[in-house]
Each structure stands twice: as C-alpha cells, then as structure tokens.
Amino acid sequence: MNAPATPKDYVQYAAEPQTVAANKLANLEIRFHVVQGFHINSHTPRSKFLIPTTLTLQPATGVKPAMPEFPTGQLYSFAFDPSEKVDVYAGSFTVKLPVVAAAGEHAIDATLRYQACDNASCYPPKTLAVKILFTAR
Amino acid sequence: MRGAFARKDVLEPMRRSLLLLIMIAGIALIAWSGWKNLSQRRGMLRAQQDSRVDLIPDKQGAVADDSTGGQSQLKGKPAPAFTLANLEGKRVSLSDFKGRPLLINYWGTYCAPCKIEMPWLQEFSKKYAADGFQVVGITYDSEVGRDTIARDTKQLGVTYPILLSDPKVEKDYLSNTEVLPMSFYVNKAGKVIEVTAGAGSKDQLESMVKEIIAAGGN
Numbered sequence: 001m002n003a004p005a006t007p008k009d010y011v012q013y014a015a016e017p018q019t020v021a022a023n024k025l026a027n028l029e030i031r032f033h034v035v036q037g038f039h040i041n042s043h044t045p046r047s048k049f050l051i052p053t054t055l056t057l058q059p060a061t062g063v064k065p066a067m068p069e070f071p072t073g074q075l076y077s078f079a080f081d082p083s084e085k086v087d088v089y090a091g092s093f094t095v096k097l098p099v100v101a102a103a104g105e106h107a108i109d110a111t112l113r114y115q116a117c118d119n120a121s122c123y124p125p126k127t128l129a130v131k132i133l134f135t136a137r
Numbered sequence: 138m139r140g141a142f143a144r145k146d147v148l149e150p151m152r153r154s155l156l157l158l159i160m161i162a163g164i165a166l167i168a169w170s171g172w173k174n175l176s177q178r179r180g181m182l183r184a185q186q187d188s189r190v191d192l193i194p195d196k197q198g199a200v201a202d203d204s205t206g207g208q209s210q211l212k213g214k215p216a217p218a219f220t221l222a223n224l225e226g227k228r229v230s231l232s233d234f235k236g237r238p239l240l241i242n243y244w245g246t247y248c249a250p251c252k253i254e255m256p257w258l259q260e261f262s263k264k265y266a267a268d269g270f271q272v273v274g275i276t277y278d279s280e281v282g283r284d285t286i287a288r289d290t291k292q293l294g295v296t297y298p299i300l301l302s303d304p305k306v307e308k309d310y311l312s313n314t315e316v317l318p319m320s321f322y323v324n325k326a327g328k329v330i331e332v333t334a335g336a337g338s339k340d341q342l343e344s345m346v347k348e349i350i351a352a353g354g355n
Contacts, residue, residue: 047249049246049247049252049289049292050247050249051247078249078250078253078336079338080250080253080254080336080337080338080339080341081253081339084249084253086249115247117248117249117250118335120250120334120335120336120337121248121250121316121317121318121334121335121336122245122247122248122249122250122251122316122317123315123316123317124245124247124277124278124315125247
C-alpha cells in the first residue's frame with residue numbers, strides 16, 4: 001500500500017538534568033517536543049471524545065510529587081473544516097511537576113500518553129516512557 | 138638540652154612526612170569521591186538518554202500532501218470480503234451490499250477528522266440513497282467498547298451501519314497503516330476504484346461519491 005508513511009512515535013522527551021532545593025516545594029520542568037507536521041491533543045482538548053495528553057507517575061522514594069501542571073494548548077482547526085477547533089500541543093511544550101524531595105539524587109519514572117494527528121489524519125494513542133532525573137540539595 | 142634538640146631534629150621530619158601523607162590521602166579521597174560521583178551521574182544520564190525516543194519519520198509531511206489521494210494496493214481490485222458485527226451484535230457482510238456503490242470508511246473514536254467527515258457521510262448516504270449509495274463505517278478502535286462507539290455515533294447523528302473491525306479485515310484493508318480516516322470507494326461491481334487516507338473537504342468527498350455512483354458496474 002502506498003498509504004502515507006508515518007513516524008513510529010510523534011513525541012520526543014528532551015531529558016535535562018535539574019537541581020531543586022531539598023525539602024521545599026519546587027517545580028521540575030519536563031520538556032517534550034512534538035515532531036514537526038504533527039500535533040497532539042492538549043491536556044484539555046475541548047471535546048470529551050478526544051484523548052487528552054496525560055502524565056502518569058510511578059512512586060519514587062524520597063519524592064512527594066503533586067499533580068503535573070500542563071501548559072495551555074493552541075487552538076487548531078483542520079483546513080477542511082475551520083469551524084471545528086481543538087486544543088493541541090505542537091512544537092515544544094513543558095509540563096511542570098511540583099515536588100518536595102529529600103536531599104540527594106532522584107529518579108521518577110513516568111509515562112506520557114498522547115494521541116497525535118496531522119492536518120488531515122489521526123493516529124492511535126501512544127505512550128512514551130520518561131525518566132525524570134534530578135538532584136535535591 | 139642537646140638530647141632534646143636531637144629528638145626534635147628526628148621528630149620534625151617525621152611530623153612533616155605524616156602531615157604530607159595525610160594531605161595526600163585527603164586529596165586521594167576527594168578525587169575518588171569525585172570520580173565516583175561523576176561515574177554515578179554518567180550512569181544516570183545514560184539511563185536518562187535511554188528514555189529518549191529519536192524520531193526520524195520515513196516521509197514526514199507525506200500525510201498532509203497525500204491526505205486525499207493515498208493510493209492503496211486494493212485500488213482496481215475486488216473489495217476484500219468481510220463479515221463483521223454491528224453495534225447490535227448482528228453479523229453484516231460485504232455481500233449484503235452487492236450491486237450498490239459503497240463507501241467503506243475506517244474511523245476511530247479518538248479521530249477528530251473522522252468525526253468531522255462522518256456527518257457529511259451521513260448526509261450523502263441520505264442524499265444519494267436513491268442511487269443505491271451506501272456508507273459502511275468500520276471502527277478501528279473497537280476495543281473501546283460498543284457503548285462508547287454507540288454514544289459517539291449517536292452524537293454525530295450517524296445512522297449508517299457501524300461495524301466493529303477484526304484483525305483479519307483490518308489487515309486486508311489497512312495493511313500496516315494506522316492512518317485514520319481511510320476510505321475505500323467501491324463501485325457496483327464490488328471493485329475498489331479509489332482509496333483516500335485522511336479527511337478531505339466536503340466537496341472532495343461528494344465528488345468521489347458521485348464518481349462511484351457514475352462508475353456503474355464495470
């Protein structure tokens with residue numbers, strides 16, 4: 001079939017080492033990049049029928065995380081129907097994760113779930129494993 | 138006094154040597170802990186890098202450019218036979234629509250473009266009913282359950298048959314693509330005359346519907 005070829009994944013995790021103050025509420029920044037030509041539904045996609053982007057965290061010793069804070073998306077409409085608008089992330093977006101962590105080095109395992117589309121098609125929901133590494137001092 | 142001076146002469150170099158040894162040991166300890174820390178950080182960074190996914194799309198942007206003209210290996214061939222359950226659990230076969238121009242539309246509950254074009258398909262299924270035109274929707278993500286699919290189709294005002302896909306039919310029609318929507322335009326003779334990947338405009342869709350109606354049964 002000569003149907004359009006598509007990338008296997010549509011989101012990239014840009015891992016960066018971070019340092020926060022120990023035993024104080026601090027924000028970790030988790031940066032993602034959506035592959036050019038695609039967008040994913042935001043955390044609040046404006047329709048209950050669409051799959052929102054979510055981040056699920058695994059428990060980590062010495063770390064008390066709060067709920068992840070997702071950025072506001074961009075309004076997007078498909079060219080063939082400009083009246084329908086969805087809320088999406090395209091390009092780079094950063095999720096903030098408030099944490100209180102004991103002094104030391106920490107790793108939080110997380111999973112980003114998202115559903116991608118381009119300007120005419122959509123692709124099944126996918127997950128991306130993320131390891132958030134940071135130092136609290 | 139001389140004895141005391143002599144003892145001092147012996148002890149002073151020993152004290153200096155001891156001090157030097159302690160300093161060397163201290164520096165070595167600092168260097169070792171620094172190396173250990175660096176090694177641990179490298180290990181952690183390696184683990185961090187492992188969680189990255191490098192993406193090199195095979196043909197980035199091809200979907201957009203080819204959104205209404207995606208060709209399929211099925212084009213020009215008989216539509217593959219299927220028998221699938223509808224939302225009421227009744228088995229529906231391709232042969233049930235024999236002799237009618239047919240639009241087989243693969244869609245998903247998560248697919249926004251699919252949900253934009255489905256009311257158009259509904260409209261055309263009524264508008265061209267006198268020509269025998271029939272739309273059949275096949276749900277790609279049947280695992281979400283009949284209730285969710287039924288809720289979505291009801292909200293979209295869809296009354297044409299919605300069938301639940303199975304792996305064999307999926308392979309026959311979609312091969313390995315995950316693109317939605319995918320539409321297969323089948324003429325009265327049961328031959329696939331066009332395949333489109335992605336949604337197009339309402340006008341484009343209607344012109345394709347007219348084409349399969351006009352195509353007759355050759």
